[in-house]
Amino acid sequence: MSNNFFKKILKKTSKKLDDFTFLNKVEIFKNLSKSELSLFAKLFLIRKFEQGEIIFRETYPHVVLYIIKSGEVEIFLENTENNIVISQLSEASHFGEIGLFAEVNRIASAKATKETTLYAVTKNDFRRFVRKNPATGIKLLYNLGEHMALGLINSNQRLKKYEIR
Amino acid sequence: MKSGKLIKLIFNIVIVLMIIFAFFVYKSILSYMLLSLLFVYLVNPIIIQIENIGINKTLSIFIFYGIFFLTLIFVGTILFPLLIKQISSFAITYSNFISQQNLDLEQLPYIANLQLWFDKLKDLLPFIDLVALKDLLIVRLKDFFDKLPNIILSYSSNLIKIFSYLLSLPIISFFLLKDQNKLKKSFYLLIPNRYFELVILIIEKIDNTIGIYLRALFMQSFIIAVLSTSVLTILGIKFGVLIGVLAGILNIIPYLGPLAGIILAGSTVILTGEPISLFMWTVLGMWGVQLIDNAIVYPLIMGKNTDLHPIVIILTVLAGGLTFGVLGMLFGVPVVYLTTGLLSVIYKNLKQFEII
Numbered sequence: 308m309s310n311n312f313f314k315k316i317l318k319k320t321s322k323k324l325d326d327f328t329f330l331n332k333v334e335i336f337k338n339l340s341k342s343e344l345s346l347f348a349k350l351f352l353i354r355k356f357e358q359g360e361i362i363f364r365e366t367y368p369h370v371v372l373y374i375i376k377s378g379e380v381e382i383f384l385e386n387t388e389n390n391i392v393i394s395q396l397s398e399a400s401h402f403g404e405i406g407l408f409a410e411v412n413r414i415a416s417a418k419a420t421k422e423t424t425l426y427a428v429t430k431n432d433f434r435r436f437v438r439k440n441p442a443t444g445i446k447l448l449y450n451l452g453e454h455m456a457l458g459l460i461n462s463n464q465r466l467k468k469y470e471i472r
Numbered sequence: 473m474k475s476g477k478l479i480k481l482i483f484n485i486v487i488v489l490m491i492i493f494a495f496f497v498y499k500s501i502l503s504y505m506l507l508s509l510l511f512v513y514l515v516n517p518i519i520i521q522i523e524n525i526g527i528n529k530t531l532s533i534f535i536f537y538g539i540f541f542l543t544l545i546f547v548g549t550i551l552f553p554l555l556i557k558q559i560s561s562f563a564i565t566y567s568n569f570i571s572q573q574n575l576d577l578e579q580l581p582y583i584a585n586l587q588l589w590f591d592k593l594k595d596l597l598p599f600i601d602l603v604a605l606k607d608l609l610i611v612r613l614k615d616f617f618d619k620l621p622n623i624i625l626s627y628s629s630n631l632i633k634i635f636s637y638l639l640s641l642p643i644i645s646f647f648l649l650k651d652q653n654k655l656k657k658s659f660y661l662l663i664p665n666r667y668f669e670l671v672i673l674i675i676e677k678i679d680n681t682i683g684i685y686l687r688a689l690f691m692q693s694f695i696i697a698v699l700s701t702s703v704l705t706i707l708g709i710k711f712g713v714l715i716g717v718l719a720g721i722l723n724i725i726p727y728l729g730p731l732a733g734i735i736l737a738g739s740t741v742i743l744t745g746e747p748i749s750l751f752m753w754t755v756l757g758m759w760g761v762q763l764i765d766n767a768i769v770y771p772l773i774m775g776k777n778t779d780l781h782p783i784v785i786i787l788t789v790l791a792g793g794l795t796f797g798v799l800g801m802l803f804g805v806p807v808v809y810l811t812t813g814l815l816s817v818i819y820k821n822l823k824q825f826e827i828i
Binding site for chain 1: 653660661665668672673824825826
């Protein structure tokens with residue numbers, strides 16, 4: 308009896324720890340404390356996608372930021388002949404952050420290439436969170452800035468290679 | 473394969489039947505539930521404001537409820553008996569006036585003004601029989617004024633019911649307010665992926681346009697009621713509280729509502745046999761309230777204009793009055809504004825998400 312009880316508690320805490328270790332792996336949550344993470348995790352809306360299901364298309368309005376809990380997502384540009392794959396994202400990656408900073412529509416399409424579970428955070432919830440918890444918000448925003456700066460460097464390098472060729 | 477389909481069909485039928493059954497069971501408290509939802513919707517921003525100070529959700533709700541109930545107690549013990557007293561003597565004054573002399577509405581300056589409007593409209597819209605419409609409206613209005621004393625008296629007994637309704641409303645709402653995050657999450661779980669972002673966007677936009685409009689409307693009515701009541705009480709006018717409250721409610725109708733409030737105050741001063749100077753002061757005071765509203769209150773809480781053309785507003789009030797009576801006149805414009813806003817938001821976003 309009591310053994311069972313402890314097992315239950317252990318299971319619960321280990322599940323929480325699992326979540327925590329997962330969230331720690333996500334780039335934009337770097338340097339966030341446990342309590343900060345659990346506060347932010349309250350905003351998560353869970354979405355499940357089947358293999359091959361479209362998550363969003365280019366030109367759709369920007370509404371949420373996605374974090375991949377499990378599975379794989381392909382980001383691509385739609386083309387009449389062949390889709391141009393920009394990147395292949397796996398667990399603990401995130402996508403759709405551009406809409407947090409600019410009032411633009413989606414700049415690429417996203418598709419689940421495996422059975423995928425995503426955490427969605429709406430733009431409004433994110434902004435409200437940053438406003439309400441500025442200390443945590445600054446960390447989040449710096450991490451997002453770093454991510455986008457690296458992305459810019461990356462695409463510059465790609466462009467350079469293309470020019471040399 | 474075939475039996476699977478059959479089972480699915482039966483399952484769906486059972487679900488539909490259960491929903492119908494549930495509707496019948498819950499029918500009697502459906503209005504109560506909808507009102508709680510409206511209450512939650514209107515009140516939530518205030519609670520978020522309290523939360524933003526750094527107080528947790530449950531405590532914020534309790535703090536708000538404390539203020540809310542204190543206000544209700546104030547209204548119930550001081551304002552409410554005063555209002556009832558004023559309503560009954562107000563009704564008697566008006567019914568006396570009507571029985572004394574046959575009230576010819578067309579002689580009143582406001583109606584004469586309306587006549588001018590109609591003449592202009594008649595030239596604009598020759599294909600609609602406006603004269604008949606106008607006559608019908610005047611008959612309705614006359615009818616309403618004849619019945620007004622009785623209506624007010626019967627409403628005042630209903631007021632007690634409404635009051636107890638208001639008092640118990642927050643109890644259901646408490647759980648809605650407290651668990652709204654959980655409820656929101658489970659609501660979004662029900663929505664298919666294809667419509668997920670669309671639904672979020674539409675809800676946010678509705679909140680931005682319609683929510684703000686509704687809250688602003690309530691706020692504005694409240695402020696106008698308080699200001700008018702203060703002005704009329706300072707001037708020492710009979711039925712000051714009642715007219716103030718009515719002016720606040722009438723303010724829901726753009727353009728015409730404020731005018732009606734001023735006319736109500738002015739005509740009451742004349743009917744109660746006060747000197748003409750007081751009439752001037754009353755009209756001036758009510759007009760001053762409108763000035764404050766236009767210059768300060770409206771820009772501050774509405775932010776931007778309700779983009780309905782005055783002609784649309786006048787026609788809506790007219791049509792609402794003809795079809796649904798006084799309530800139609802009062803709520804016609806908000807309802808038209810809300811439905812057009814809602815439809816345009818939904819249409820635009822369905823297009824953007826390539827659903828239509």
